[in-house]
Amino acid sequence: MFTLSEDQIAIRDMARDFANEQIAPYAVEWDEKKHFPVEQLRAAAALGMGGIYVKEDVGGSGLTRLDAALIFEQLATGCPGTSAYLSIHNMSTWMIDRFGDDTQRRKWVPRLASMEHFASYCLTEPGAGSDAAALKTKAVRNGDHYIVDGQKQFISGAGSSDIYVVMVRTGGDGPKGISTLVIEAGAPGLSFGANERKMGWNVQPTRTVTFEGVKVPVENRLGEEGEGFRIAMAGLDGGRLNIGACSLGGAQAALEKALSYMRERKAFGKRLDEFQALQFRLADMATELECARTFLWRAASALDAKAPDATQLCAMAKRIATDRGFEVANDALQMHGGYGYLSDYGIEKIVRDLRVHQILEGTNEIMRLIVARALIAQGN
Numbered sequence: 001m002f003t004l005s006e007d008q009i010a011i012r013d014m015a016r017d018f019a020n021e022q023i024a025p026y027a028v029e030w031d032e033k034k035h036f037p038v039e040q041l042r043a044a045a046a047l048g049m050g051g052i053y054v055k056e057d058v059g060g061s062g063l064t065r066l067d068a069a070l071i072f073e074q075l076a077t078g079c080p081g082t083s084a085y086l087s088i089h090n091m092s093t094w095m096i097d098r099f100g101d102d103t104q105r106r107k108w109v110p111r112l113a114s115m116e117h118f119a120s121y122c123l124t125e126p127g128a129g130s131d132a133a134a135l136k137t138k139a140v141r142n143g144d145h146y147i148v149d150g151q152k153q154f155i156s157g158a159g160s161s162d163i164y165v166v167m168v169r170t171g172g173d174g175p176k177g178i179s180t181l182v183i184e185a186g187a188p189g190l191s192f193g194a195n196e197r198k199m200g201w202n203v204q205p206t207r208t209v210t211f212e213g214v215k216v217p218v219e220n221r222l223g224e225e226g227e228g229f230r231i232a233m234a235g236l237d238g239g240r241l242n243i244g245a246c247s248l249g250g251a252q253a254a255l256e257k258a259l260s261y262m263r264e265r266k267a268f269g270k271r272l273d274e275f276q277a278l279q280f281r282l283a284d285m286a287t288e289l290e291c292a293r294t295f296l297w298r299a300a301s302a303l304d305a306k307a308p309d310a311t312q313l314c315a316m317a318k319r320i321a322t323d324r325g326f327e328v329a330n331d332a333l334q335m336h337g338g339y340g341y342l343s344d345y346g347i348e349k350i351v352r353d354l355r356v357h358q359i360l361e362g363t364n365e366i367m368r369l370i371v372a373r374a375l376i377a378q379g380n
């Protein structure tokens, strides 16, 4: 459990090499220009990173959640925002692979695994974020199709994606009235808002998605009517691990930048890495990251093993990895002094990118809610 196999080391190193060569050198410029690196994402998919834990018969890599965590951490050392979009694409693709029937899997997954097509996950609405089960986007059945009306908010990849995995209301209030539909780009009545101006994650677009009388064949529904909320939450268990891994990677890169900066920079006649106060802080940063990483691997292994407490462990891991990751990156910025605040050093971008990981895929307050509910249920 605490050592990686030879295969896992090879997967991790492959992802780190890819990040070093194809992502890191360009990340600051992509952020400035709000450039979505489609070409590099497709190159990652060519190495098997477009459908990491998707089954091999439809073009996936058939790897584990732990393998995925290793990959997303390493890619995020190059750019957390790029790695995080890939994680959302993987989550959506997995949902089709896991909950789709054979026809659906064969229709959509191969082109998603190769990233000829990109995917978005559409749960949040203007009036339903943390309380996702209150969503209102309506799908009314009319013979062999649904008519979908409503709006989704904050959708990553929207406008650039080809496939939208959308949670809609087909029944009454609450989670049991929700179903999941796959909606293809180009459907009449489907439109997108402007690319949001935001603090970080500038390498990927975030837009509203509006549905006005969109006609969706019933055969595009994943699972049965009423199963959509369960499907959405199942996707998020893995999604939360992946986002946590992205925070670890960003923070690791920030720590490495701080170490090399402190070797060079002098104050009061000494190198910065000779001050004990800063050495202690470095030690704490590395310790916090290692604790979060080890725990994230444990949660990933629990999800791989389908352990009954996997959801709770994934929520714990997401909170720890994203909170610790942000703090470590912010400390690394502080160690750079004023230079940390300049874009050229690449560190303020990491801090901006990691901040949102404490908010999305369920805020860290909602992670506490999941853990507390499980504890109280066990107590009862």
Ligand SMILES: Cc1cc2nc3c(=O)[nH]c(=O)nc-3n(C[C@H](O)[C@H](O)[C@H](O)COP(=O)(O)OP(=O)(O)OC[C@H]3O[C@@H](n4cnc5c(N)ncnc54)[C@H](O)[C@@H]3O)c2cc1C
Binding pocket: 088, 120, 121, 122, 123, 124, 128, 129, 130, 131, 153, 154, 155, 156, 157, 198, 201, 206, 356, 359, 360, 361, 362, 363, 364, 365, 366, 369
């Ligand atoms: C850049 C970005 C990309 C995103 N990408 C996607 C995407 O691709 N797909 C998608 O579906 N969504 C996406 N989201 C949406 C994201 O998941 C939501 O923003 C998040 O779930 C929080 O919802 P909200 O913003 O409506 O906040 P609210 O739910 O309004 O919460 C506001 C505050 O209240 C707290 N709060 C709410 N309820 C409770 C409670 N019961 N107890 C304690 N505290 C509580 C929250 O933690 C938060 O601090 C994205 C968001 C951002 C910013």
